[in-house]
């Protein structure tokens with residue numbers, strides 16, 4: 001994404017060195033390559049109508065960004081980190097990414113030895129990557145995703161919590177893998193649950209938007225085919241299930257990696273994963289459409305509902321004429337048409 005940052009700015013992780021690194025990723029590309037599809041299609045937004053409604057949405061992270069012109073991938077930015085911090089992040093990533101993909105593959109092939117927690121959640125546990133390393137890996141991604149959000153001017157996280165994560169990341173990534181593994185500090189760091197589902201290769205959702213559009217505690221972050229739940233200091237959301245569409249049984253002490261004897265990853269049914277995903281897509285599709293609705297209401301005398309109806313009718317018309325069903329591509333043109341018809 002385009003930012004106003006320059007190589008003279010200070011690294012956002014260590015706050016010491018100059019942020020000289022170009023092309024830093026917010027979510028490591030290795031974690032999302034299986035879900036964003038081919039490289040040049042990373043920005044593809046598809047809204048397919050079902051009964052005149054949106055039932056699927058494949059989008060990316062720029063939906064609340066009022067700059068709808070896409071230049072550089074939103075997942076990449078220049079001059080946010082220094083070379084040293086970037087190298088240290090890479091060290092943690094290379095400990096985890098391939099192994100996580102390997103687990104996903106084995107899970108689908110039913111080659112993983114699964115366990116069941118006392119609360120009834122399926123899970124698998126392992127010693128490599130070590131639980132501290134894996135926790136740190138996901139902290140770095142969660143923190144970077146929050147950073148991306150803050151650059152998009154949409155932060156819903158307590159500043160003190162973000163700063164705590166940064167401090168942990170800054171001190172931990174400087175350590176050797178062996179020292180991270182030995183650390184006893186992780187039980188005191190923010191509690192984290194990691195879970196996944198049975199993902200097939202064809203499961204290309206192109207979804208990297210974070211965090212959950214409906215704030216919750218724990219907060220949900222998606223990292224490709226793995227989801228993480230990070231606990232903020234305040235109380236657990238009383239309506240966690242409504243905010244995430246996840247069963248509250250996933251808030252299982254046995255799945256909290258900080259307190260587990262070794263690395264542990266929960267497994268949820270694919271239907272549950274899918275329901276959660278579609279729930280978020282619907283919200284993003286809504287936000288995406290509303291961006292164009294607001295463009296119309298700002299330029300015409302139409303009210304919000306009226307503008308939305310005109311926009312959808314116009315979009316439907318264009319889609320029908322072109323024979324394509326990717327509504328996302330036509331919203332821009334449709335909104336211009338509605339504006340010129342009502343001026």
Ligand SMILES: [Zn+2]
Nearest residue numbers: 011014082085
């Ligand atoms: Zn740095």
